[in-house]
Amino acid sequence: MSLTELALRNAVAGYAGTTVLENVDLSVKRGERVGIIGRNGAGKTTTLATAMGLTQQISGQVLLNGVDVSTMPTAERSRRGLGYVPQTRDIFKSMTVRDNLRTGLQGGPDARLDEAYALFPRLHERRNNFGNELSGGEQQMLSIARALMGQPDILLLDEPLEGLAPVVAQELMVSLSTFSSQRGLGCVLVEQHVGLVLDFASSILLLERGRPAFWGPTEELKKRPELLASAIGLKSNASSPASRSAAPQLA
Template sequence: MKALEIHQLNTYYDKSHILKGVDLEVGEGELVTLLGRNGAGKSTTLRSIMGLTPAHSGSVKIFGTDSTHLAPFRIARLGVGLVPEGRRVFANLTVEENLKVPVDRPGPWNIPRIYELFPRLAERKLHKGKELSGGEQEMLSIARVLLLNPKLLMLDEPSQGLAPIIVQNVFNVIVAARNEGTSVLLIEQNVRAAIEIADRAYVLERGAITYTGVAAEFGQDEARVQELAGASAQKWEFPDD
């Protein structure tokens, strides 16, 4: 069974045709990255999967269940966790209080495990969300979703605006989630970092999929990576600890 299957997905904003026949799938326990320039339709893809921007046509299946027309809360109940762009934490709650918001679900992720993976959050657990740096807020945003123990984890640009050492921490946690058996769909503009950890890659251009394949093989197509990555085209190496 596939964690996620999207077939011929078409999505509109008013009269603007954003997603144009998108086909995409994520296997159970697989880490897949969806790459593309700004405006390609990556975030719209996530919003359509979650039912936040309903598809005009096509289908979405999550662990075999047709979720195309389900409400977002019902899609979440299928085991989907979304880390949205923008680090949406509760500004007036402490780190510890933020981490206690999610409903307890059985699985490998709990608050002590989160503090092991994100020692900085443990250090800052009595600080309010608004007092955290951008990187710390991103860590907290990911941690809250992990505490739901999702079967399918989706992340929208988790490295945006972060220093390389923080990106390393964030991506290490994404890999840890995959290693626990969680299926992952990662939307990312840091092409080099994404293909370093992903099993497979898709490229979205102007609402249509233009590449599907093994992430490492895509990484060897230097011209394609340069074209897609733009300013981030330099070779990515995770910083030393």
């Protein structure tokens, strides 16, 4: 059965006996976009890692299409339709762009590479270059494209714009938005540029010290600027990447 929904239910998780997340709820279906925001150390990355089985899950549930996968390994969650782009990118720098993409095929046909090149034409131009010859933006494109080669239903993205020039960030987000709309890809986006997340996502999870301060429709959160200000400390920055207006960012 194809994955239609990822859900965390009262998830409590952490590392080496230390609790980082407490009672976190989140859900995203195919074609939906969810954003996770909060101060540094609030538990954003840990939320994605818990969904992928990369933390110590203490209690609660991680559900894929209604099936509790809390005890399943990361590889099995990937086979069931989860894709993950970590903050560290983790491309193979000694391999070409083409061979990096092939590692994400999971036995699928090479014809899928054409989809990656259509989404990111720059990767086609660099297909014979090694990973260590790519710019930061090109490495991020490659990391995302490789995750998409497995044809996930839900893609988890951990700060994909970190360190990128505004024009590259804009290009990346346009490609993601287009792919999500055209292919029904569900996305969970963790990103420091809060204004961008509010524009991208239909629902927002706002974390404060590992606990949910808000979970619901983005439009509802926009009506509560005092909640944003107190939970993450916003300032306006007109040069925020991928946003044409003054976008709130973490202070």
